[in-house]
Amino acid sequence: MLTRTLAGALLAALTAGGAAPIEAADPLPSWNEGPARRSVVAFVEKVTREGGAGYVAPAERIAVFDNDGCLWSEQPMYFQAFFIFDRIKTLAPQHPEWKDKEPFASVLEGDVKSALAGGEHALVEMVMATHAGTTTEEFEKIVTDWIATAKHPKTGRLYTEMVYQPMLELLAYLRANGFKTFIVSGGGIEFMRPWTERVYGIPPEQVVGSSIKTKFEIRDGKPVLVRLPEVDFIDDKAGKPVGIQMRIGRRPLAAFGNSDGDLQMLQWTAAGSGSRFCLYVHHTDAEREWAYDRQSSVGRLDKGLDEAQAKGWTVVDMKKDWRRIYP
Amino acid sequence: MLTRTLAGALLAALTAGGAAPIEAADPLPSWNEGPARRSVVAFVEKVTREGGAGYVAPAERIAVFDNDGCLWSEQPMYFQAFFIFDRIKTLAPQHPEWKDKEPFASVLEGDVKSALAGGEHALVEMVMATHAGTTTEEFEKIVTDWIATAKHPKTGRLYTEMVYQPMLELLAYLRANGFKTFIVSGGGIEFMRPWTERVYGIPPEQVVGSSIKTKFEIRDGKPVLVRLPEVDFIDDKAGKPVGIQMRIGRRPLAAFGNSDGDLQMLQWTAAGSGSRFCLYVHHTDAEREWAYDRQSSVGRLDKGLDEAQAKGWTVVDMKKDWRRIYP
Numbered sequence: 001m002l003t004r005t006l007a008g009a010l011l012a013a014l015t016a017g018g019a020a021p022i023e024a025a026d027p028l029p030s031w032n033e034g035p036a037r038r039s040v041v042a043f044v045e046k047v048t049r050e051g052g053a054g055y056v057a058p059a060e061r062i063a064v065f066d067n068d069g070c071l072w073s074e075q076p077m078y079f080q081a082f083f084i085f086d087r088i089k090t091l092a093p094q095h096p097e098w099k100d101k102e103p104f105a106s107v108l109e110g111d112v113k114s115a116l117a118g119g120e121h122a123l124v125e126m127v128m129a130t131h132a133g134t135t136t137e138e139f140e141k142i143v144t145d146w147i148a149t150a151k152h153p154k155t156g157r158l159y160t161e162m163v164y165q166p167m168l169e170l171l172a173y174l175r176a177n178g179f180k181t182f183i184v185s186g187g188g189i190e191f192m193r194p195w196t197e198r199v200y201g202i203p204p205e206q207v208v209g210s211s212i213k214t215k216f217e218i219r220d221g222k223p224v225l226v227r228l229p230e231v232d233f234i235d236d237k238a239g240k241p242v243g244i245q246m247r248i249g250r251r252p253l254a255a256f257g258n259s260d261g262d263l264q265m266l267q268w269t270a271a272g273s274g275s276r277f278c279l280y281v282h283h284t285d286a287e288r289e290w291a292y293d294r295q296s297s298v299g300r301l302d303k304g305l306d307e308a309q310a311k312g313w314t315v316v317d318m319k320k321d322w323r324r325i326y327p
Numbered sequence: 328m329l330t331r332t333l334a335g336a337l338l339a340a341l342t343a344g345g346a347a348p349i350e351a352a353d354p355l356p357s358w359n360e361g362p363a364r365r366s367v368v369a370f371v372e373k374v375t376r377e378g379g380a381g382y383v384a385p386a387e388r389i390a391v392f393d394n395d396g397c398l399w400s401e402q403p404m405y406f407q408a409f410f411i412f413d414r415i416k417t418l419a420p421q422h423p424e425w426k427d428k429e430p431f432a433s434v435l436e437g438d439v440k441s442a443l444a445g446g447e448h449a450l451v452e453m454v455m456a457t458h459a460g461t462t463t464e465e466f467e468k469i470v471t472d473w474i475a476t477a478k479h480p481k482t483g484r485l486y487t488e489m490v491y492q493p494m495l496e497l498l499a500y501l502r503a504n505g506f507k508t509f510i511v512s513g514g515g516i517e518f519m520r521p522w523t524e525r526v527y528g529i530p531p532e533q534v535v536g537s538s539i540k541t542k543f544e545i546r547d548g549k550p551v552l553v554r555l556p557e558v559d560f561i562d563d564k565a566g567k568p569v570g571i572q573m574r575i576g577r578r579p580l581a582a583f584g585n586s587d588g589d590l591q592m593l594q595w596t597a598a599g600s601g602s603r604f605c606l607y608v609h610h611t612d613a614e615r616e617w618a619y620d621r622q623s624s625v626g627r628l629d630k631g632l633d634e635a636q637a638k639g640w641t642v643v644d645m646k647k648d649w650r651r652i653y654p
Binding site for chain 1: 386389463507516517520524530531532533534538540541542543545549550552559565566568569572573574575576577591594595598
């Protein structure tokens with residue numbers, strides 16, 4: 001015992017004067033060694049090395065992340081669609097007319113495919129029936145309650161347990177290196193905000209998404225914001241750079257996506273001056289998650305994959321590059 | 328000399344062991360002692376006192392500031408209007424038709440009053456002629472160049488030298504106490520962003536304002552965002568709570584304004600749970616700045632003044648409460 005204490009004291013004395021520092025814990029333990037991981041680390045080290053040619057001031061270290069298929073899963077359909085269908089079922093008693101009215105009738109019969117057969121018009125109708133008509137505070141509570149209890153039909157997990165562990169590590173790694181992390185998603189902004197801070201460490205003011213209009217009113221002497229059945233902004237495809245400029249006001253230094261819907265966001269990011277970083281998550285793991293790309297109706301990655309290869313953007317092969325998928 | 332050195336050493340020895348700390352520098356040196364200053368300090372101390380009943384976590388410490396008349400002057404007209412008129416003169420050679428077309432003809436003749444006689448329609452026409460048609464990068468450069476050189480007709484100062492020193496101190500004081508400071512202004516968002524970080528310490532992503540639509544395009548292989556002659560959002564009056572929810576996504580803990588255009592923002596803030604803080608800057612100093620309120624066409628403060636008195640919001644009397652106006 002004494003000997004070990006003495007040895008410890010000796011070691012402390014020796015290392016106090018400038019010996020090698022203790023190895024820092026790996027900030028990306030769920031990323032396998034390989035080109036994807038190396039490209040991320042090399043980029044972060046380049047832009048944070050003070051005095052280096054690639055140095056970027058912290059204020060300009062803006063990183064934008066798609067959500068569906070990039071930070072959490074999106075199969076067999078966007079998780080917000082499950083929310084919509086659950087809400088229709090919950091609200092059905094107040095809407096007896098839905099029994100005979102499409103697309104609601106199909107949803108109530110559990111026939112999602114028929115419900116979606118009406119295309120964009122039917123989808124918008126379902127979105128408005130389930131997302132509008134409440135105050136912003138009421139809607140926040142509806143989402144908070146749903147996300148705390150609803151389970152994915154295939155995995156049986158909470159949806160927030162289907163976030164990607166390697167991406168959580170990446171978000172934390174970027175923030176530890178002075179980056180400000182944003183979500184830029186085609187999903188509904190108020191569907192994400194109630195839980196992104198807890199799950200991703202991304203506060204509401206750093207969430208960009210699609211939105212419906214709201215209206216300020218005084219109800220019984222109390223100001224409220226009422227959600228209207230009218231599209232305000234679609235934050236997808238060419239809308240993503242628009243949303244980034246409108247809500248963030250600077251061009252990102254790094255952008256992360258997984259589908260053709262993110263392509264313009266990555267193009268906009270890549271076209272900035274100096275070093276920029278673009279990454280696509282490629283869904284290649286049918287066993288641990290899902291495998292899909294060019295032919296998928298959800299999260300199609302076709303043109304984006306070609307452009308990533310042509311421009312040398314990083315492409316994560318989920319099967320090879322990620323040691324684990326979910327936390 | 329020796330005696331003083333010894334006394335100094337003695338003092339150092341005595342104070343090292345827990346004597347009273349050196350008085351911290353006053354964070355609000357341009358604020359005179361009085362109820363306005365006291366209310367600000369009391370609020371900040373209450374929400375930051377850990378373990379206290381009024382404690383608010385840093386993430387929720389959102390403070391929103393109007394810009395025109397709250398952070399910088401707005402007389403004899405909004406400074407963005409000077410920008411518009413200057414731009415019309417600069418662009419006139421490319422628009423020979425403006426010589427015979429109102430409101431442009433009046434602007435080119437230096438007759439601002441006639442130019443504004445056309446009301447909202449004429450104003451929108453002038454805004455679109457001067458704010459749309461460029462890319463976002465081009466517009467940023469136009470604003471940056473103008474703000475660096477244009478001088479106010481009465482004071483001869485740069486417009487960014489007509490910001491309020493007491494408000495600069497207040498912004499810094501709030502940030503030092505863990506607040507995130509935002510601008511929520513009726514002014515154009517892209518007219519403010521190029522200089523708010525340098526002048527106020529408020530980064531582009533924390534600026535909320537009025538906007539026109541933009542469109543993503545690939546020009547000569549390079550992605551650009553083109554500014555369109557179409558109103559996207561008016562961030563004024565009932566639009567301010569809407570803008571706050573849309574762009575920030577949390578209710579502010581503190582709100583600062585100076586006109587009836589800020590009333591709904593203050594109402595929305597005040598209606599939150601727990602402690603909230605609302606402050607109006609009242610323009611009472613005709614000598615050092617301007618004196619105006621209920622009858623002014625610019626920055627009218629009428630209903631807001633009544634509501635502030637009724638609800639006990641803080642009202643800054645610029646003449647009495649501020650030791651200095653500009654830096």
